[in-house]
Amino acid sequence: xxxxxxxxxxxxxxxxxxxxxxxxxxxxxxxxxxxxxxxxxxxxxxxxxxxxxxxxxxxxxxxxxxxxxxxxxxxxxxxxxxxxxxxxxxxxxxxxxxxxxxxxxxxxxxxxxxxxxxxxxxxxxxxxxxxxxxxxxxxxxxxxxxxxxxxxxxxxxxxxxxxxxxxxxxxxxxxx
Numbered sequence: 098x099x100x101x102x103x104x105x106x107x108x109x110x111x112x113x114x115x116x117x118x119x120x121x122x123x124x125x126x127x128x129x130x131x132x133x134x135x136x137x138x139x140x141x142x143x144x145x146x147x148x149x150x151x152x153x154x155x156x157x158x159x160x161x162x163x164x165x166x167x168x169x170x171x172x173x174x175x176x177x178x179x180x181x182x183x184x185x186x187x188x189x190x191x192x193x194x195x196x197x198x199x200x201x202x203x204x205x206x207x208x209x210x211x212x213x214x215x216x217x218x219x220x221x222x223x224x225x226x227x228x229x230x231x232x233x234x235x236x237x238x239x240x241x242x243x244x245x246x247x248x249x250x251x252x253x254x255x256x257x258x259x260x261x262x263x264x265x266x267x268x269x270x271x272x273x
Contacts (some may be wrong), residue, residue: 138231138251143196146225148174151195155224156203158261165265170197170228173254173270181232181250189236199226199257227255 148171157169174193182190201224204211208220231251238247253271260266 138194138249139196139229141198143198143227143229146195146197146228148193148195151197151225151228156222158201158224158256160265161262162264167256167259167261167265168268168270170195170225170254173228173252174230177230177250177252177272178232181234185234185237185248188234191233191235193230193232195228195230197225197228200224201226224256226257227253229253 151169151171151174155170157166159166174195178190178193203222203224204216204220205222208216211220229251231249234248234250238245240246251273253273255269258269
């Protein structure tokens with residue numbers, strides 16, 4: 098198993114440690130933009146999702162031959178989020194922006210013989226074949242040609258890259 102090491106390149110940190118001169122210093126803070134929704138990092142054929150939706154409303158697919166569960170999108174996102182908090186301890190880390198696509202619809206075993214028009218909401222199941230997310234660290238940034246670029250960490254997971262019709266094998270995750 099290889100160890101993933103994330104190293105910020107050309108990161109600029111703001112320090113408000115004025116040391117012994119704090120009484121004489123004048124603190125000038127950058128004006129923070131109003132809390133508008135950031136532009137989406139990917140639009141195309143995706144929809145926005147929350148961790149709560151993925152955790153509470155979606156099932157976790159299994160490998161058909163041995164019924165072993167795959168790693169869920171939530172587990173992947175929370176693992177990267179935890180690694181980000183640990184590695185960049187003391188920095189401001191935002192909640193992940195999550196986009197999903199290719200909904201896979203199903204039904205619970207008790208509703209297997211019901212006609213589709215008679216299914217109750219409690220009979221239906223879903224999961225998303227593809228999931229992408231980004232986590233921004235706004236306190237680590239670089240200004241390039243007047244544009245502020247913040248450190249962004251993200252990942253992509255697509256169940257279609259995993260053969261769910263066989264036994265459990267190595268699963269693919271993309272981290273950037």
